[in-house]
Amino acid sequence: MTPVHDAAARGYRSVFRVREFRPVFAAHLLSVLGTVVAEISLTVLVFRTTGSPLMSALTFALGFLPYALGGTLLAGIADRRPARRVLVACDLLCAACAAAMVLPATPVAGLLALRCAMAFVAPLFQGTRAASLADILGPGEAFVLGRSLMRMVAQSAQLIGFGLGGLLLTVLAPRAAIGLTAAGFLGSAVLLRFGTRARPARAAAATRTSPLAGLRAVFAGRRLRLLTLLCWLPPVFFIAPEALLAPYADGIGAGTAALGVMMCALPVGTIAGELWAGSVLSARARSRLVARLAPVALLPLLVFAVRPPVPVVLAALLLAGLAHAYGLGLDQWYVDAVPEALRGRAMTLLSTGLMTFQGVGMALAGLAAEFAPVHTVVTGAAVVGTAVVVLLLAALRSAGRGSAERGPRNETGPATK
Structure with missing residues (x-):
């Protein structure tokens, strides 16, 4: 077929x-x-x-x-x-x-x-x-x-x-x-x-080729490097609340049942966001959604600054999860940027980086929580992560203006076919 x-x-x-x-x-x-x-x-x-x-x-x-x-x-x-x-x-x-x-x-x-x-x-x-x-x-x-x-x-x-x-x-x-x-x-x-x-x-x-040569082949183009970073780096900051929910729940006096519900909030929001984007939006709308949702996806986590109770934490995590709907548009940008001959290698390295950077994010969040209150660490992750995403999107716009490799593009990424 x-x-x-x-x-x-x-x-x-x-x-x-x-x-x-x-x-x-x-x-x-x-x-x-x-x-x-x-x-x-x-x-x-x-x-x-x-x-x-x-x-x-x-x-x-x-x-x-x-x-x-x-x-x-x-x-x-x-x-x-x-x-x-x-x-x-x-x-x-x-x-x-x-x-x-x-x-x-x-x-x-x-x-x-x-x-x-x-x-x-x-x-x-x-x-x-x-x-x-x-x-x-x-x-x-x-x-x-x-x-x-x-x-x-x-x-x-x-x-x-x-x-x-x-x-x-x-x-x-x-x-x-x-x-x-x-x-x-x-x-x-x-x-x-x-x-x-x-x-x-x-x-x-x-x-x-050697593994190092393979990495160079995949990441030779500036746009693909930036798109890879846009896939890899946000999870470093998104993982912070999940990694620290247990000590946070203990700090606000929440029980294990509340902790379990909070642990489910982010994946539930993520699934709901993807279902909405995949079922309701067109391909062009999903592509445009990247520039609109990616810069604000971490902002709901700023409520941790005031050490909120469980219901507010649940709402913030659900909203952050829903914002992951931009991932469908980002997937299209990525596959459009990868040469077909390198697609398998690129996808393997992409999944490798995603898993590795999530582990790095967990470790960094835990390390930071040794020196600062948990709610401060999560708030800081939201601020720094937002700045990183904004900078990457700005660099992608610049790369789009300076490249004519694939013809017309929208304002932030590859044009949807």
């Missing part, structure tokens, strides 16, 4: 009319749920085995630490190898790692090594899948909506995945639950192998 053209793509239902997208979406759902179940089950298993909170926390952290290394070293594979082959291989590797975790003879060190291996290939899988969406749906509006659906599945996993994982562990031992993870990855591999068609690699296998 041919990709959906922009003129015909209106709303999320049109994306599901593309036959190849349906198995890709189902595979994504299986792999996300499998990853969430693995994270909570493995953390519980290591804690029960060692009795060490440090080892339990390290198990969770190992889902993030190898990410930057894997994304940097493996990014070139996304363009040098056929996408379906890469995706199926990553799923099979993760399934094998999860199956090895199930074995009673696997020691704690082995469990941690297997966790690292799964995290190491995750950015390659995510980048290759994002690039293949542009092949399946076309690089226009349908791609933006498909990518948005993938993001919302991941956000929803934060809301319900850990809760379901906790319930699962009340009836299954941790190793048995990890067995379901292996089955999920196997199911994803089957769906991708038989539900999508084979396509050739974007770049010849002979064009092998």
Whole structure:
């Protein structure tokens, strides 16, 4: 089936009319749920085995630490190898790692090594899948909506995945639950192998470059560098309230129930914002929304300056989440700026940076909170983050005026096709 053209793509239902997208979406759902179940089950298993909170926390952290290394070293594979082959291989590797975790003879060190291996290939899988969406749906509006659906599945996993994982562990031992993870990855591999068609690699296998050369190739153009920074840097500041909600709740005397509700507010707002933008707005309106929403997205967090009560915090986090609706327009800007031959590599590096910079943001927020009150840290993150976004958008306008690489553009970014 041919990709959906922009003129015909209106709303999320049109994306599901593309036959190849349906198995890709189902595979994504299986792999996300499998990853969430693995994270909570493995953390519980290591804690029960060692009795060490440090080892339990390290198990969770190992889902993030190898990410930057894997994304940097493996990014070139996304363009040098056929996408379906890469995706199926990553799923099979993760399934094998999860199956090895199930074995009673696997020691704690082995469990941690297997966790690292799964995290190491995750950015390659995510980048290759994002690039293949542009092949399946076309690089226009349908791609933006498909990518948005993938993001919302991941956000929803934060809301319900850990809760379901906790319930699962009340009836299954941790190793048995990890067995379901292996089955999920196997199911994803089957769906991708038989539900999508084979396509050739974007770049010849002979064009092998070093990871550093790959980074230079992707970021050679000023516009693409700026767009990448606009994707990477705002999460550094958006993550601050989430990273510090526990100490903030304790400081204002809120209980654990209130903390749980506050933790859900930002992802709920994000999902609602994306649904609204994807269902109601046209591609041109979403593109224009970037310049209008991105500079103000962090401003609701300024209410932390007065140490507000729980209802005000909920409202601020929901508003900040809703403002993430600009992400759909930013996705279109980004895919328009990436040369097709580098699309897999660029998407892999983009997802790698997103995960890495969120981790950096968490660490910086925690470090700052050692020296300043939590509400001050969150307020400062909102101020600095807003300034960063405004500067990046101004630089993009300047780059747009100084470049005629892709023809006419709107006032802040690439013209919507």
